[in-house]
């Protein structure tokens with residue numbers, strides 16, 4: 016196809032997507048099923064990755080979620096409306112709890128109490144009350160600003176217009192879910208695709224009289240902005256909500272321990288079909304509001320809550336083949352190629368088998384009939400094998416002991432943290448020497464959080480690799496553009512676009528640069544820590560000469576695993592060549608510490624010894640949130656040394672010598688309290 020025709024086809028698809036989105040999000044009555052919608056989205060993405068000149072601000076690669084519709088006035092939420100992280104099984108819950116415990120530096124797991132609240136699948140809304148009067152109500156929108164749907168909300172009987180209770184806060188945003196009961200949904204006879212769409216559609220009618228016709232319900236579960244709310248626990252808040260005249264979920268419970276959460280989950284999942292409203296999981300919130308405050312948020316979700324989703328969709332299919340994929344860090348991941356099936360509107364043809372152990376444990380073989388689960392956005396996986404349908408001739412799957420890409424030996428490493436052998440088998444070749452690893456490393460290098468080279472997608476990396484245009488990351492900055500121009504699917508304009516994308520990324524922050532190198536165990540967070548500590552690429556390069564890797568141990572958050580990984584990175588001559596070449600082609604900016612106006616502005620801290628009831632990570636966040644910074648050496652630059660239990664004497668002596676102020680944990684926390 017010619018370029019013009021491709022562009023025309025692309026535009027047509029984008030126009031169709033805009034139309035479908037309008038019907039789905041604004042009119043709440045989808046005109047095609049999920050499968051057709053997903054196919055269209057995929058077609059657009061495929062076209063974009065094949066032809067990098069195709070761009071549209073309405074592309075599904077650009078639009079996430081949906082903006083408030085134009086019909087209503089937009090108003091900012093005084094406190095953002097966050098979303099929730101998902102958990103799908105007990106392992107996820109254990110991890111969730113472990114992270115919290117680490118953050119809080121708490122050991123007694125049995126003590127943690129949760130508010131377990133069935134998650135109604137409706138539309139969330141935030142209702143502002145002032146002096147007991149309902150003032151206005153907003154939809155969630157994009158979490159930062161919502162639509163003013165006050166008039167429509169006023170038609171809902173469950174929302175009290177005036178609250179006279181003495182202990183009702185003078186100002187508060189009450190948040191909860193608007194939904195329609197299944198019984199009422201059925202009466203609407205086919206007007207909407209599902210109860211959620213029905214709720215969303217009626218709630219956002221231009222004419223509130225139309226909303227009034229639909230029996231919408233409201234249950235309350237949290238608050239946003241507040242003034243004068245005096246409670247200590249989420250369960251207490253839920254009780255108060257009832258006293259104030261709001262409806263709450265009758266299945267809410269307070270529960271201690273993951274085991275009991277699982278029991279409750281199963282009970283409720285069994286009841287799910289007989290409830291008169293749709294629930295898609297259970298929300299667990301740390302019950303103690305003080306702990307919630309300490310835990311805070313990561314990105315746009317609270318650290319103190321998680322949504323335990325019900326297994327969304329299952330389907331039965333046959334395994335046609337088992338392939339081994341090789342990741343950027345050499346991990347060998349088995350993937351089942353299955354006979355394509357439609358699970359919940361999405362066509363599934365791959366299912367991850369996780370690792371060798373999983374295959375052995377479930378005895379998964381090529382030819383087996385299996386139950387596949389697709390839950391949320393995670394990759395579908397095999398739940399179980401139907402042994403009755405197994406072919407007599409079938410043979411156990413033999414996991415390869417050599418890398419299928421480069422033939423190197425594979426190993427299961429010993430994990431010093433868990434003191435166990437890893438479940439994952441890895442290729443032992445040195446990174447770029449294995450073709451598959453090298454390709455994955457380059458994909459990582461150009462990816463969003465690394466160099467973020469727009470239009471340089473995974474398909475292009477694979478294609479350029481095949482054509483021998485790239486072998487190492489630095490090749491990206493010395494591409495032969497005239498050769499690319501003559502390739503199938505490329506032209507002058509698309510090559511210019513690519514060149515522009517690459518050229519604009521020739522200056523990069525130090526932390527992104529470190530992350531882009533794809534050193535094992537150095538994710539974005541660790542890259543940030545290292546960049547702050549070393550502050551410039553020059554110091555990073557010096558590591559290869561001075562070999563002072565162990566100095567990095569002074570960085571809070573960097574441990575032995577990370578240091579060993581950095582050492583091994585620098586011991587590889589290809590990596591050194593990559594670094595050297597890159598430095599000649601691009602500019603890496605020095606790290607700058609973000610400053611605002613907190614109480615610790617321009618103040619530096621160092622911690623020594625174990626703190627009581629607060630982890631290092633939390634202490635560090637507290638300091639940084641208040642504009643202070645942490646340094647790792649006692650020097651004249653240090654303002655305060657905070658000492659915990661069993662501090663290092665050497666550090667205290669050095670601080671005394673330099674007249675540095677020494678603080679106990681309490682003294683330090685008191686400094687913070689003065690601000691509130």
Ligand code: IVH
Pocket residue numbers: 097098099132133134135136137138139155192236237298317320322
């Ligand atoms: S708390 C701060 N509690 O789930 C955390 N949310 O994915 C978010 N939801 O947009 C709010 N039941 O629509 C909370 N008991 C409950 C909930 C609940 C349903 C929805 C809500 C939110 C979404 C987050």
